[in-house]
Amino acid sequence: MPPRIATTKPGPPPPGQLKIIGEKCLAFVLENATPSDPKSVLEAIDTFGYEHHWMMNVGDVKGELLDREIVKVKPKILAELGGLFGYSAVRFASQMRELSGSSIHVYSFEISPDFAAITTKMVEFAGLSDLVTIFVGTFGDNYFKLKELGVDHVDVFFLDHDKKCYKSDLKIIEQSGLLGPGSVVMADNVVAALITDYLEYVRGHTNFTSVMYDSYLEYSDIKDALEVSTYVE
Template identity: 40%
Template sequence: MSPRRTAHKFVPEPLSWCLDGRETDLLHYVFSRPDLEDLRGSPAKVLRAIDDYSEKYKYLMNIGPTKGENISGLIAANKPSVMIELGGYVGYSAIRFADAVRANGGKKYLSLEVNPEMAAISTILVELAGLRDFVRIMIGPSDESLVRLIRDEKKMSSVEFVFIDHWQELYLPDLQLLEGLDVLKPGVSTLVADNMRLSGSLDYQAWLRASPEEKREMNKTRVGRSKLKRKQPDSASGHWPGLGNPNLIYETSTKIFDLGSVQDGVEITKVVGEDSP
């Protein structure tokens, strides 16, 4: 989504399904509800209010209750102490999954969002749900925020649970960035990616399913993100972040959801080993 640059504005172009004012409209809807006082401090009630808006007024591209409840079940099974999401939008998934991480003994939820307007809306709704101290909203492109967190702030040596839900063409580059930063660990890391019905995520699924030999072959002909290639290789791992780590072995499957008029898939992936060529 390219920003529209005028003398005063750097605003992304509205699309037919988002960024046309509906997200601010959602805020006005929530804060003018007669039951507002009941919503304060209740993740479940704030989620219900967002779902009400999406069902009655305008569609919002959040994870929704069906897929959301399923992923909350995975969080309960894995009990991450820190969970990261790529793509926060208006804060729906942050509220739903941060609540699940907190209920399962976790410490922090990191929501990475590139659009400052969406991050502002998310901040307000996360606060309303009583999760302000638990959720950190990082504004900026996911790759830059991940590098900041992992390499610059040295906040984690492994990632436990990542929810990938930004734009599909970024799924594979960000997966390979995490591989290159050496934070995907066998027996520790779980990745959950939304929107598997969209063709933009096919390269992500293909990489997860390829053997280390196949991925080493693929890497001979591919180039990583150009801006990351300009950075130094990660000194700890020696990998170039943009080219990933073809030696990681994944166990992965797509869970299909029937969402009424459409079907969608969620890719659930565990890091299970590392090949030593």
């Protein structure tokens, strides 16, 4: 069992409410966290998720699984598909900086301009603006910008966006030319959201070796898992 569960029920909020929740979360962080202290920012978001309103960012429990993979891979370049309010960007960038210094970079692709604006403020408050770039739009429409910035290889991809798009976006990642031997694709919510088409595709792929790590849906006792797939040629 997870150590804690949220006081509010997990699940997507009513239409139009997610932006309001994000703004409240940001205000809570600005009031309770320490500027330029990523750990305190993450702790404040987790506290908000547990005590004020359930949040759909990866959270502290599954976050430890992400941390373990980052330590293992030691990525210099990471791309996340789905930024929401900046929790994962802050978590990734801060840990990658600890491991590899300021030469690392996180690229976050978020389709909502409102969510991207909140992420920008969250990352800025955490003191990580120089290590995180946020693109508004889909990965498919914007990955060429990475190549314009001189990025020809991504060490880690993190999928945590529209669950219906995991499989199609993995195919776009393959076509992008940004995968290389040892590149890792981490996919969140593969059990809680029943993303079977993605799992069947990546596990049956001759160029990926995959492992599933059991966990819990963020801030809840609902079973979930993280699928970690390593690209091999």
